[in-house]
Amino acid sequence: MAKLEAGLKAPAFRLKDGGGAWVSLKDDILGSRAVIYFYPKDDTPGCTKEACSFRDHSAELRKRRVKVYGISADTEASHQKFAAKYTLRFPLLCDPGHVVARAYGAYGEKTMYGKKVTGVIRSTILLEGDGRIAHIWRKVDTARHAQEILTKLDELDARA
Numbered sequence: 729m730a731k732l733e734a735g736l737k738a739p740a741f742r743l744k745d746g747g748g749a750w751v752s753l754k755d756d757i758l759g760s761r762a763v764i765y766f767y768p769k770d771d772t773p774g775c776t777k778e779a780c781s782f783r784d785h786s787a788e789l790r791k792r793r794v795k796v797y798g799i800s801a802d803t804e805a806s807h808q809k810f811a812a813k814y815t816l817r818f819p820l821l822c823d824p825g826h827v828v829a830r831a832y833g834a835y836g837e838k839t840m841y842g843k844k845v846t847g848v849i850r851s852t853i854l855l856e857g858d859g860r861i862a863h864i865w866r867k868v869d870t871a872r873h874a875q876e877i878l879t880k881l882d883e884l885d886a887r888a
Contacts, residue, residue, distance in 0.1 A: 731833065732832060732833050732853070732861060732864060733861065733864065734861050734862060734863055734864065735860060735861065736860065736861050737859050737860060737861070738753060738764075738832075738853060738855050738859050738860070738861055739753075739828075739831040739832060740752070740753050740754060741753050741827075741828045741831065743799065743821040743822055743823055743828060744804060744821065744822045745804075745807070745819040745820060745821050745822070746804050746805075746807030746808045746810075746811055746819070746820050746822075747804070747808070748804055751797070751819055751821055753859065757795060757797065757855070758855075758857060758858065758859050759857050760793045760794070760795060760857050761792070761793060761794045761795070761854065761855060761856060761857055761862070761881075762794065762795040762796070762797060762854075762855045763782070763789070763794060763795070763796045763797070763852060763853070763854055763855075763877055764797050764799060764832070764852070764853045764855065765778065765782075765796070765797070765798055765799070765850075765851070765852040765853075765868075765873075766798075766799050766800070766829050766832065766834035766835075766848055766849070766850065766851045766852070767779070767798060767799070767800050767848065767850055768800065768847060768848040768850065769800060769801075769802060769848075770800060770802045770806045770807060770809070770810035770820070771806075771809070771810050771813065774850070774870045775800070775870070776814060777870040777871045778850070778868065778870040778871075778873055779798060779810070779814060779816055780814055780816075781870065781871060781872065781873050781874040781875070782796050782798075782816075782818060782873070782874045783814065783815060783816055783817065783818075784874065785874035785875065785877075785878060786817060786818070788878055789874070789877075789878070792878075792881055794877075794881070795818070796818040796819075797818065797819050797820075797821055798816075798818065798819070798820045798821065799820075799821045799823050799828060799829065799834075800820070800821075800822075800823065800848065801822070801823055801824050801825075801826055801829075801848070802820075802822065803822060803824070804822055807820035807821075807822065826848070829848055829849075832851065832853060833849070833851065833864075833866075834848060834849050834850075834851040835847070835848055835849060836849060849866065850868045850870075851864065851865060851866050851868070852864070852865040852868060852873065852877070854877060854880060854881075862880075862884055863880050863884075865877075
């Protein structure tokens with residue numbers, strides 16, 4: 729598969745959300761800008777900071793008509809518990825085999841605590857309404873990430 733980069737079309741996918749409903753790129757996400765972020769595990773410190781960053785900036789993201797979707801390998805039950813515990817009002821999607829994470833370059837070899845391991849590479853993809861990739865973050869500051877996305881949206885809108 730070709731390496732994903734800005735300007736390319738995002739790979740299609742269809743995953744279940746925490747409530748068991750199917751969500752697909754084509755039918756549910758396209759049509760407005762979207763943030764798709766890949767994270768390692770529900771209710772862990774970094775993943776919680778990142779999710780809460782999106783929650784805390786949700787009004788501004790909604791105002792800009794940007795949908796947010798989190799993707800991890802966790803189960804529907806885990807997603808439900810995580811979303812309820814932190815009042816997350818955006819879909820968390822289940823990617824148990826890391827198929828979608830691999831397609832988006834968010835699963836593979838990485839360095840953790842000085843050792844090479846294979847796992848989820850915390851990544852975020854900003855999509856335009858037509859499915860084109862507007863920007864990719866491969867290094868994420870979990871506590872400030874939503875603000876980084878808002879700044880990027882300002883930059884993109886200023887160019888338009």
